[in-house]
Amino acid sequence: MKNRWKSLLFFVAIGYFWFGSGSEVYAMHIMEGFLPLKWAIIWWVLIIPFLVAGVNAIKKKVASQPEVKTLLGLSTAFAFVLSALKLPSVTGSSSHATGVGLGTLLFGPIIMSVVGFIVLLFQALLLAHGGISTLGANAFSMAVVGPFVTYGVFCLLKRFHVSLKVSIFFAAALGNLATYLMTSLQLAIAFPDPASGLLGALVKFVAVFGITQIPLAITEGILTVIVMNFLLKYNTDELKMLNFSYKEAR
Helix, strand or coil: CHHHHHHHHHHHHHHHHHHCCCCCCECCCCCCCCCCHHHHHHHHHHHHHHHHHHHHHHHHHHHHCHHHHHHHHHHHHHHHHHHHCEEECHHHEEEECCCHHHHHHHHCHHHHHHHHHHHHHHHHHHHCCCCCCCHHHHHHHHHHHHHHHHHHHHHHHHHCCCCHHHHHHHHHHHHHHHHHHHHHHHHHHHCCECCCHHHHHHHHHHHHHHHHHHHHHHHHHHHHHHHHHHHHHHCHHHHHHCCCCCHHHC
8 A cells, every 4th residue: 555655646746747847938947048158158167077077987887887777877867857847937937857866866976967967968959948058057057066965965864864765855855956046046147136136136036936946846855765765675786786775765
């Protein structure tokens, strides 16, 4: 009975994302050409070191542990699906989950920076979510800030002996919120309010997405726990290779 409720919750959450993604709205990914050229270049420059480090980390991981390729593919698919499903927000915008929490917990934030970048690149090319000129900015928020906050929260909670499931939930949820705070900051830097400056613009951008982003973050946290529980049950050997403690989930 307990597993049935978990399955029901999973499909309800997927439906929550899916049916909310049908509206034609402006996505939270910063769209093509929206940022001034200067800031588009700056964010591209800032993301490059993380991509170089991430590619090297992936090469080493796959070379030493080729069995984890399946989990790496799963992490990529999870991030692609969740971040592609949009939920309408206020003022004609939209919000969405990030999906980077799962891969971050399995592989760390450096590897996830490359995964998140690839996800955003394909979304820009295939789904017109975001753009190429703004890919650096979008990747920095979702593929760098989100994963590093996720990893930091998870490590902090585990250090204080918080249960594994609770740690996973808060890590994924707060990583989601950190992504959107970073995007709001990027927009505020590029478009400060004429009267109240950067801080005023930041408050306005955060308010635009805050209404829908909090329940989205909670939902993403729950989904990440559900998927991780599945992996802890059926992929214990692979998780051992990644030094993920599966005994604590029992």
